[in-house]
Amino acid sequence: MLIKDLMAEQAKLARIAAMKLAGLATEIKNAALLAMADALEKRQDEILAENVADVEKAKANSTRLNMIDRLILNPKRIADMANGLRQTALLPDPIGVEDFHVTRPNGLKIRRVRVPFGVVGIIYEARPNVTVDAAALCLKSGNACILRGGSEAIRTNTKLTEILNDAAISAGIPEHAIEFIKITDRDAIVAMCRLRKLIDVIIPRGGAGLISRVVEHSIVPVIETGTGVCHIFVDKAANLEMALKVVLSAKISRPSVCNAMETLLIHKYIAKSFLPDIAKLMIENNVELRGDEECLKICPNMKLATEEDWKTEYNDLILSVKIVDDVDAAIEHINKYNTQHSDAILTEDKAAAEKFQTLVDSACVYVNASTRFTDGFEFGFGAEIGISTQKLHARGPMGLEALTTMKYLIAGNGQTR
Numbered sequence: 125m126l127i128k129d130l131m132a133e134q135a136k137l138a139r140i141a142a143m144k145l146a147g148l149a150t151e152i153k154n155a156a157l158l159a160m161a162d163a164l165e166k167r168q169d170e171i172l173a174e175n176v177a178d179v180e181k182a183k184a185n186s187t188r189l190n191m192i193d194r195l196i197l198n199p200k201r202i203a204d205m206a207n208g209l210r211q212t213a214l215l216p217d218p219i220g221v222e223d224f225h226v227t228r229p230n231g232l233k234i235r236r237v238r239v240p241f242g243v244v245g246i247i248y249e250a251r252p253n254v255t256v257d258a259a260a261l262c263l264k265s266g267n268a269c270i271l272r273g274g275s276e277a278i279r280t281n282t283k284l285t286e287i288l289n290d291a292a293i294s295a296g297i298p299e300h301a302i303e304f305i306k307i308t309d310r311d312a313i314v315a316m317c318r319l320r321k322l323i324d325v326i327i328p329r330g331g332a333g334l335i336s337r338v339v340e341h342s343i344v345p346v347i348e349t350g351t352g353v354c355h356i357f358v359d360k361a362a363n364l365e366m367a368l369k370v371v372l373s374a375k376i377s378r379p380s381v382c383n384a385m386e387t388l389l390i391h392k393y394i395a396k397s398f399l400p401d402i403a404k405l406m407i408e409n410n411v412e413l414r415g416d417e418e419c420l421k422i423c424p425n426m427k428l429a430t431e432e433d434w435k436t437e438y439n440d441l442i443l444s445v446k447i448v449d450d451v452d453a454a455i456e457h458i459n460k461y462n463t464q465h466s467d468a469i470l471t472e473d474k475a476a477a478e479k480f481q482t483l484v485d486s487a488c489v490y491v492n493a494s495t496r497f498t499d500g501f502e503f504g505f506g507a508e509i510g511i512s513t514q515k516l517h518a519r520g521p522m523g524l525e526a527l528t529t530m531k532y533l534i535a536g537n538g539q540t541r
Contacts, residue, residue, distance in 0.1 A: 138268040272305040358391060376441065
């Protein structure tokens, strides 16, 4: 059977499940999420065994270290996934929530309520946690999901979906509500993107190449979750002791993720005092620094940054650094090179902070905090389906409501027009 036919068969099964899920009681969905969380912890040895095999293969294939970091599971990461499921169970169910109602002069009563999309397709790379997060959020929001993970994590993701499905079905979730694509051929991505009327929306999670491929080929509506060229601007009015801590953490705490800082902007008035201190800390933590010409006058051992550096998501221990004249110059640079993901200003100047938050065109704009907080779990969403960098329907960390659409319910008593 051709790849497109295999994909269509799975999508048809998911569509049948979606019709049953749409009317499922909140209590059943919550019970399933809790059962799924327990199952992950009880069967973690099975998961870790498959994950070790995936990691060993990735290393043998000379996979980049940042990709391997995303791929690796351990008891703590499994516990975090289980806790995400439990937190999702505690969240209010968005389905059926009424956010508009009116009675028209002719007596028609009009209500608007939240309803599931139906079937949600998620295409992602070597991050097994996405398998769990996506299944959790889709299930709670009444959607069936079709998951297509990267080939690097095929054994881990296959085991995860097996465990999640066993637990969910035993708790009353219909079969095929969580479908996993085991085809590692990249043609499966294109085939999935062509399943209009079987899949309602596709959400790609990964690097720029994956996202571009999905957007280019999809005739199914796409919610883009973009790459993260995230900036932090250290203003002249910043608390420099705090700035050292925030900037260092934003780069090194987990450099392979999309909310890590990639470019540091420093106000020219504090550059001579702040840059040497932060450069020393970065170098001590194995961060390669690439600065503009003004930076090299202060720290001549830095590499000279190129135009390409300002628009690069490194996902690695590399940081581009630029000295700017003021907050306006920082905003101009950010809006030119960012990916509309997450950007931050560190300052005690309220006017500068307000201008920065108003004019920076990003999904998440911070004052005196790290960009690393752009995350569904940190925002209280339980988990996230991705971080949308587009402006239609959903923007920023996407939780339950982002996986719903609306339906108008109208009641009359014989009105005609």
